[in-house]
Amino acid sequence: MLEIEYKGGNAVVLGTKQATIYVDPKLSVVGLKDLSTKDQIELATEARFALASSAAKLNIEGPGEYGIAKFDIKGIAAQRHLDAETEPNRATMYRVAAHDIRIAVIGNIFEKVSDDQLEELGVIDVLIIPVGGNGYTLDATGAASLTRKIDPKVVIPIHYADPAVKYEVPQDSLEVFVKELGAPVEEMAKYKLKQAGSLPESLTIVTVTRS
Numbered sequence: 174m175l176e177i178e179y180k181g182g183n184a185v186v187l188g189t190k191q192a193t194i195y196v197d198p199k200l201s202v203v204g205l206k207d208l209s210t211k212d213q214i215e216l217a218t219e220a221r222f223a224l225a226s227s228a229a230k231l232n233i234e235g236p237g238e239y240g241i242a243k244f245d246i247k248g249i250a251a252q253r254h255l256d257a258e259t260e261p262n263r264a265t266m267y268r269v270a271a272h273d274i275r276i277a278v279i280g281n282i283f284e285k286v287s288d289d290q291l292e293e294l295g296v297i298d299v300l301i302i303p304v305g306g307n308g309y310t311l312d313a314t315g316a317a318s319l320t321r322k323i324d325p326k327v328v329i330p331i332h333y334a335d336p337a338v339k340y341e342v343p344q345d346s347l348e349v350f351v352k353e354l355g356a357p358v359e360e361m362a363k364y365k366l367k368q369a370g371s372l373p374e375s376l377t378i379v380t381v382t383r384s
Contacts (some may be wrong), residue, residue, distance in 0.1 A: 175271050177253050177299070179381040180332060181205050181338050183222060183280060185301055188309040189271050192230070192242030196267075196278055196301075197222035204339030212384025214241060219253065235265050243272040249293045252283040268294050273369045276301065277323060284315035291322060298362075298372055300325040303320040303332030305344030313345060313353040320354060323378070328354070329364065329379050335342050337383070351378055 178186040181207070183197040196216050198208035210229040217223030217234045225232055231241050239246040246269050250262040266286075267278040276296040300323050306312025310332055311319065320328050332340075333347040350357055358378045366372070 175235065175274050175276075175366045177301070177329065177366075177381060179329070179383050180208060181335060181383045182340075183218060183303060183332050185278070185329075185331065187269060187271070187276065188269075189243065192244060194244065194246075194269065197240070197280070198224050205337070206289060214244070216267060216269075216278070218267070218278065219284075222280075226242070230317075232240070233267075237384075242270065247293065249290055251280070252288070254281045254283050256283070258283075266294065268288070268297070274298050274366055277325070279303065279311075279314075281310040284311055284319055286319060286322065288334075294323065297323050297325045298369055299327045299329065301329045301331060304330040304347070304350035305333045305340070307342045307344060309340070309342045309344070313350040316350055317354040320376075325376065326374075327364075327377050327379050328356070329381055335383060347380060351380075354378060 181323045182203040185196045187194040194214045195208050195210045199222050201207050210226045215229040215232045223234050236248040236250045248265045251264045253264040261338045264280050264282050269276040276299045277301045302316050303310040304316040330350050334344045356376045356378050362382045366368045
């Protein structure tokens with residue numbers, strides 16, 4: 174069983190019986206309480222979203238291949254949305270495989286992802302992607318375009334307008350992305366997936382309530 178929770182901003186929690194991954198746990202950058210990663214796996218799409226806790230089981234903050242507690246994790250270098258193409262890659266996309274389920278965690282990247290990057294991501298079942306836009310991260314159009322390129326069965330949008338979250342710049346509402354992608358929507362408090370065989374047959378937007 175894989176469970177996915179949304180904590181606000183870019184922060185998500187991926188959990189199995191064996192271990193839990195905390196993605197971008199430094200929520201104080203958006204006015205929320207940082208997540209505790211003690212004895213857990215910490216994964217950061219950018220250095221500024223990392224706690225780099227010495228109490229974490231493992232800190233992952235960049236490209237490479239990692240294996241822990243039946244998670245297979247691959248980090249792929251990417252251009253941040255805020256950076257020029259001539260600047261070094263400061264963001265990391267991740268492919269996280271748990272059992273037979275393959276998840277992509279994208280972060281605040283520039284929408285022009287190369288064929289080589291897409292090949293490194295490989296086949297993806299669940300895509301977790303920011304959609305708020307306004308020059309800070311992917312907007313609805315860019316997120317929808319990238320979603321179609323990656324071609325998952327489920328897309329979980331994150332990093333959109335939320336009155337409880339203090340973003341550096343205003344973010345578009347979730348509804349803007351939903352309208353742009355035009356796929357069926359399911360809403361839930363926590364996304365639970367037993368195995369890849371229980372995925373929907375066609376692309377579905379799953380909105381996970383911030384907890």
